[in-house]
Amino acid sequence: MSDFLVPETRVLAVASQVVYGHVGNSMATYAMQSLGCDVAALNTVHFSNHTGYRQFKGTRATAQEITDLYQGLCQSNLTDFDVMLSGYAPSAAAVEAVGCDRDGPEEEEGREAWLVFLGLLDPVMGDQGRLYVNDDVVPAYKEIIKQADLILPNQFEAEVLSGIKITSLATLAQAITAIHRIYSVPHVIITSVQLSKLSQSGGTPTPPENFLTVIGSTTKCDGSPRLFRIDVPALDCFFSGTGDMFAALTVARLREAVSAAGDNLQSTASWVSPDSISATDLPLARATVKVLSSMHSVLERTMEARNAELAKAVLEPARNEGLTAEEQQKQEYLRQTKAAEVRLVRNARFLRDPIVQFQAQEWNKEDLPADLQ
């Protein structure tokens, strides 16, 4: 009857929204819909454009407004969600308002209300390993993610959450193990690890410098990790919204992979596969391979379109005539930022039918800390 591989899935997506371009819910909603998910978008901010433009207008929802919207859903019995995906929220209280209802009375039997959190600290942290947020925000987030089944920290966020500095593959494995244990989060994906920058202890071949590695893990019964890695070539361009795209597609593809796994995995708590399933056969690994393949195709085409757009502008030198040097620079920056907006909708076929070009690999034992070997 359906032309979707993903089973019917109702997602509550709590994230920011922009009028122009694709970040937050303006990315995640369509990414999930294109795979067949029914998405309820609860927007935490309504901005004209993403903050990468260095200027924007719009409003932030207060924690009270977010709570009200969620109460509006509750009072009309509209909370039968299979998954909750939370992105940027302007305050921890805002996320708590929604997140605390995981085990509410509305949950139907046989359904698992998933909480997936992504990029919690992203909008407020530096990228050189320095934390810019207030000290009280981190504990609030740490409390919230205990309710999550999957989190998608980047390398720096993984360090903050685990308390372990990632300098090698062994410390990376330790950090993931710690996150599984401290927060009881069964699925973890660390996006964008640059393996070539970590010191090597074992025999794991390092991809070239222009590759990024995505590391994932689903716990075994005893809480130990099942680690897999996927190397993908990095594209020479900064795109906004890729974290949201990754999370959104992962929600849909994980649901698909869990459904395809059989063995009643869909009604197993937190979709944790039996210990007999190896790391690279995990639904999480299968999902991530598809997600990264989709993203690579879309971003490759985005970069082509961006380059064409920027090349075209070279032919229009009159564009900035009469402007001050400073104003010209600003206009040029705006133009480049706009040109790099992800070409999402016209490339939907790569979301639906990814050309699988990557594969999940097991870790070499020598790269694991002694207690995990």
Next chain:
Amino acid sequence: MSDFLVPETRVLAVASQVVYGHVGNSMATYAMQSLGCDVAALNTVHFSNHTGYRQFKGTRATAQEITDLYQGLCQSNLTDFDVMLSGYAPSAAAVEAVGCDRDGPEEEEGREAWLVFLGLLDPVMGDQGRLYVNDDVVPAYKEIIKQADLILPNQFEAEVLSGIKITSLATLAQAITAIHRIYSVPHVIITSVQLSKLSQSGGTPTPPENFLTVIGSTTKCDGSPRLFRIDVPALDCFFSGTGDMFAALTVARLREAVSAAGDNLQSTASWVSPDSISATDLPLARATVKVLSSMHSVLERTMEARNAELAKAVLEPARNEGLTAEEQQKQEYLRQTKAAEVRLVRNARFLRDPIVQFQAQEWNKEDLPADLQ
């Protein structure tokens, strides 16, 4: 390169947004995206659910907030839209804030910034021919639609706009002619005319009572209408968001039909076909046929899903135990309203590939007023 028939189209969609369900931008955005349009959604309200539930929570944007968002787009050169689609705005000032910029400096050569307005009076009017809005709102709307190229009034709104009471096919034709002339709007579609309720003056066969008729027209050079009609079977269920769905799909399909028409129609002012094109060969007619076919399939399947959901609940009589009669009635109403939410995403194939099952017909000359025969 692309798998879309609709050429690249950037749409600014100004409408309400709900977390749960599909009305306003929560309907229009995905409907247009599924056909390949890049949609910038500027949300005028953010409610938990549509007002048909008789209870909702959320916020309305002020006119100032809407203006700010649009100014945010302007300051970063993000207004290169091909079409603007405007739905419900909480105030006339809000629509004016955006609509007045049609001929702004951002418009690129060879592109036509379309303004399509729909259901302007819908949220505030009665359905028995009585106007509930303040007297000053109607003149404000009348001013705004002079900038539109296509409007989609229902029968009552067409009466208000034309000043002509629609009691027959002849007065219907007169009302459309008046709307073309008074507001210089070249394309008009009147949704949901119940022909069987109008008195017949000529030989036009009347469809059965359970049919609705959609009447459309694109002006000729002299301002006279080219009238076509499409009869569609009415479904025995009330759905919210169908007006938004109609408008959104019409934007995409009209763009497609205009592009397919050749003859440089795409760069002709307001996409008005030469006089040699007959009413039923108009891009507007071709577009509407596809739109109605898509909608009929989606709504038929929605009704099936609704009926299945309501039937399932009959087997759960314990559901409302312990509630007062009044509370039971309320819960039942909420359940029925939720069950009738349009099943949009899982039926996307009918949006993309409509099974064409209707056709546009010319009007019989005898049904036209003397000056149009």
